[in-house]
Amino acid sequence: MRFHTFCSILISVCIVLAMLTGCGADQEDPSAEGSSFESPVPTEEPAPTPTPTPFGNGLVIVLDPGHSSVVSGGTEPIGPGAAQQKQKDTTGTHGDASGMMEYQLTLAVCLKLREALWAEGYTVYLTREDHTTAISNVERAQKASDLGADIFLRIHADGNTDRRRDGAQTICITGTNPYHPNLYPESRSLSDNILTAYCQETGLRNLGVWETDSMTGNNWAAMPATLLELGFMTNAEEDLRLSGEEFQNVMVAGIVKGIDNYFAGRALNGDAGSYSEWKNSQFR
Numbered sequence: 323m324r325f326h327t328f329c330s331i332l333i334s335v336c337i338v339l340a341m342l343t344g345c346g347a348d349q350e351d352p353s354a355e356g357s358s359f360e361s362p363v364p365t366e367e368p369a370p371t372p373t374p375t376p377f378g379n380g381l382v383i384v385l386d387p388g389h390s391s392v393v394s395g396g397t398e399p400i401g402p403g404a405a406q407q408k409q410k411d412t413t414g415t416h417g418d419a420s421g422m423m424e425y426q427l428t429l430a431v432c433l434k435l436r437e438a439l440w441a442e443g444y445t446v447y448l449t450r451e452d453h454t455t456a457i458s459n460v461e462r463a464q465k466a467s468d469l470g471a472d473i474f475l476r477i478h479a480d481g482n483t484d485r486r487r488d489g490a491q492t493i494c495i496t497g498t499n500p501y502h503p504n505l506y507p508e509s510r511s512l513s514d515n516i517l518t519a520y521c522q523e524t525g526l527r528n529l530g531v532w533e534t535d536s537m538t539g540n541n542w543a544a545m546p547a548t549l550l551e552l553g554f555m556t557n558a559e560e561d562l563r564l565s566g567e568e569f570q571n572v573m574v575a576g577i578v579k580g581i582d583n584y585f586a587g588r589a590l591n592g593d594a595g596s597y598s599e600w601k602n603s604q605f606r
């Protein structure tokens with residue numbers, strides 16, 4: 323009996339000691355952190371290789387930030403083979419309230435737009451990336467051709483002596499354009515899609531699509547093209563909105579949506595089943 327009692331006490335003491343010292347098998351030893359005695363990493367099944375995302379969606383967008391601080395002098399034909407000449411470029415408008423020049427605003431927006439379009443898988447180029455490159459409107463359109471643009475998007479801002487004027491518009495060739503009349507339906511669709519989404523996203527007044535054959539850059543474009551007037555820099559309130567970093571993100575989101583809608587519509591129309599096939603049959 324006494325032996326059994328001794329054993330019981332001994333076992334009890336052992337249990338209490340074990341609890342106090344924490345010698346349970348699951349107890350982690352913090353001193354093992356980073357030591358050379360870490361247990362080997364258990365062999366795991368190799369993770370399945372993720373399917374690589376194809377780079378880009380096969381569509382090329384050339385963005386044209388309007389104007390520059392250094393302007394090409396002289397004139398150039400308003401369209402391929404045209405007798406009528408027009409100034410190669412101008413310095414554009416400016417905003418008194420923001421202190422910004424149009425060429426600064428257009429480049430700022432195009433740089434943001436490039437990032438956003440890259441994220442969507444588009445291949446994106448700019449006709450200029452600084453303010454000191456003099457580049458005429460014909461040269462801008464030719465650059466778009468050289469870069470294999472599927473669409474040519476020209477970014478500008480408006481100015482008017484009437485400082486109350488506000489709102490955005492896109493500028494498109496007419497259906498009887500003397501140079502590329504076949505491009506009218508696509509250029510019009512691009513103009514509609516971008517303007518609609520841009521105005522919906524920003525809340526800016528929608529001034530509609532202006533159809534004219536007086537824009538050198540549009541006339542020389544050998545692919546669907548549009549010119550987006552972001553808003554009026556001569557309207558103090560609008561100028562301050564356009565120059566704001568956060569509002570520019572909203573503007574960019576609207577433009578991206580418009581471009582996506584344009585290409586989605588193009589693919590759905592399915593002249594050749596997909597936009598890529600269609601584009602190859604039309605422009606290559």
Ligand SMILES: [Zn+2]
Binds near residue numbers: 415
């Ligand atoms: Zn302009």
